[in-house]
Amino acid sequence: MANGFMYILLCNDCTYYTGSTKDLELRFIQHQTGEGSNYTKNRLPVKLIYFEEYDRIDLAFYREKQVQRWSRKKKEALISGENYLLPELAKKSSEIKFSYPG
Known part of the structure; x- marks a missing residue:
């Protein structure tokens, strides 16, 4: 079972948002309702277009920072x-x- 996810969202303005979380479903709902981040709040709706699963959240966070660059x-x-x-x-x-x- 995954304990961390790195994910990429496609925002309404065709930009990408990269994040990491322990609960992908909950985090996606937060983004869709404007509670996920200031970046996505102003670019709704968003679409989950990619994710990777990790055994540990720190690995997902490390991957998030890598992909963001x-x-x-x-x-x-x-x-x-x-x-x-x-x-x-x-x-x-x-x-x-x-x-x-x-």
């Missing part, structure tokens, strides 16, 4: 199950961050 394209590859794209998208992200004018 990802680009939109990398999140979309994860959501669509195209995990083979993740390493290449990570390279492109680091190239952008560390490119120097020259």
Whole structure:
């Protein structure tokens, strides 16, 4: 049985919200009723489009923080199950961050 979840919501304005929780069903209801977070409260309705289960909540939280740093394209590859794209998208992200004018 899962003790933690990392999840991604699609907000009404087509942005993504990434979070973690011990109770996915309750947390989704909280988001839908405007009680989940300030970010989603202003972007209702939201749709649960992806989640991962973890044995411990701290692992779910760690994964949440990892995915929050990802680009939109990398999140979309994860959501669509195209995990083979993740390493290449990570390279492109680091190239952008560390490119120097020259």
